[in-house]
Amino acid sequence: MAWMLKPWGWALGTVALVGGMPATLAQTPPLVAAETAEPAAVVLETTSYTYEDLFSIDFPVGWQVSEQADAPQVTAASAGGDSLPPIRTEVSWRDAPPREVVSESLAAIQAEGYTVARYDAVTIDGVTAVRLWINEIPAELPNAFITYVGYPAATATITSYYGDTTAAIDPVLTAIHESFQRSQ
Numbered sequence: 001m002a003w004m005l006k007p008w009g010w011a012l013g014t015v016a017l018v019g020g021m022p023a024t025l026a027q028t029p030p031l032v033a034a035e036t037a038e039p040a041a042v043v044l045e046t047t048s049y050t051y052e053d054l055f056s057i058d059f060p061v062g063w064q065v066s067e068q069a070d071a072p073q074v075t076a077a078s079a080g081g082d083s084l085p086p087i088r089t090e091v092s093w094r095d096a097p098p099r100e101v102v103s104e105s106l107a108a109i110q111a112e113g114y115t116v117a118r119y120d121a122v123t124i125d126g127v128t129a130v131r132l133w134i135n136e137i138p139a140e141l142p143n144a145f146i147t148y149v150g151y152p153a154a155t156a157t158i159t160s161y162y163g164d165t166t167a168a169i170d171p172v173l174t175a176i177h178e179s180f181q182r183s184q
Contacts, residue, residue, distance in 0.1 A: 044175050049074065050183065054093050055156060058179035060084065060172075085164035088141060089176060092157050098150025101157060102130065105148070109134060114144075124149050125181045137161075145170075147177040156180060 046058035049065050051074050059065060059076040066075050072093035078084050094101055109116065115135045122129050127150060134144040141161035149156040158180055160173045 044172060046175075046179070048179075049076070051091070051093070053183050055091070055183055056179075056181050057091055057158070057176065059089070059176060084172060085162060085169065086141065087160055087162045087169075087173070089158065089160040089173075091180070092159075093154065094157070095154050097153055098130075098148055098155045101155035102148050102150070105146070105157070112137075122178065124178050127151060129177075131177070135165075145173045145177070147180070149180055149182075151182065154182075156182070 045061045047061050048056050048058050050056040051067065051072060054072055057074070060078065063076045063078050067073065068075070074091045075088065076091075077088040078086060109132075114137055117133045117135045119130065119132045122131065124147065129147050129149045131148075132144075132146045134146065136142060137144060139161070141163050143162050143165055145160045145162070147156075147158040149158070158177045160176065162169055162173070
């Protein structure tokens with residue numbers, strides 16, 4: 001499957017966050033920006049989870065949360081069956097600037113041939129964050145919503161995998177991702 005990015009216009013603004021783009025990405029077709037309409041308000045009963053002294057994020061009550069012992073990473077999952085479909089959210093922290101983390105991630109997305117369906121930028125924890133929606137991942141949960149929250153020398157990557165692509169999923173994922181806060 002080909003790397004599917006549609007009208008780049010705003011994507012060049014993303015380069016300001018990333019600070020540079022691999023030459024292979026500069027030659028790809030352009031991205032389409034996400035709609036600018038605000039997602040519907042979500043009333044979600046959540047609980048805050050804090051990873052050591054690095055960050056906190058809110059997950060819906062009842063999600064199973066685990067930490068990866070050898071890296072700053074948290075995974076939270078819903079098996080579905082309640083009001084939400086199955087969702088798995090991973091939060092990782094790297095002591096590397098967003099230029100490095102986002103560039104590596106985009107190169108991996110391109111190498112895998114995944115489809116970037118849309119993207120946008122928001123402010124999370126007082127900094128610019130870039131969000132991507134990826135489709136057609138050959139896995140049990142074939143869609144991903146990825147948010148890169150960039151600080152001068154560190155980057156948080158929040159990735160939610162899901163199967164359901166209804167409009168109702170976006171506000172839930174948005175609420176989870178936008179609850180992210182750096183502890184330091």
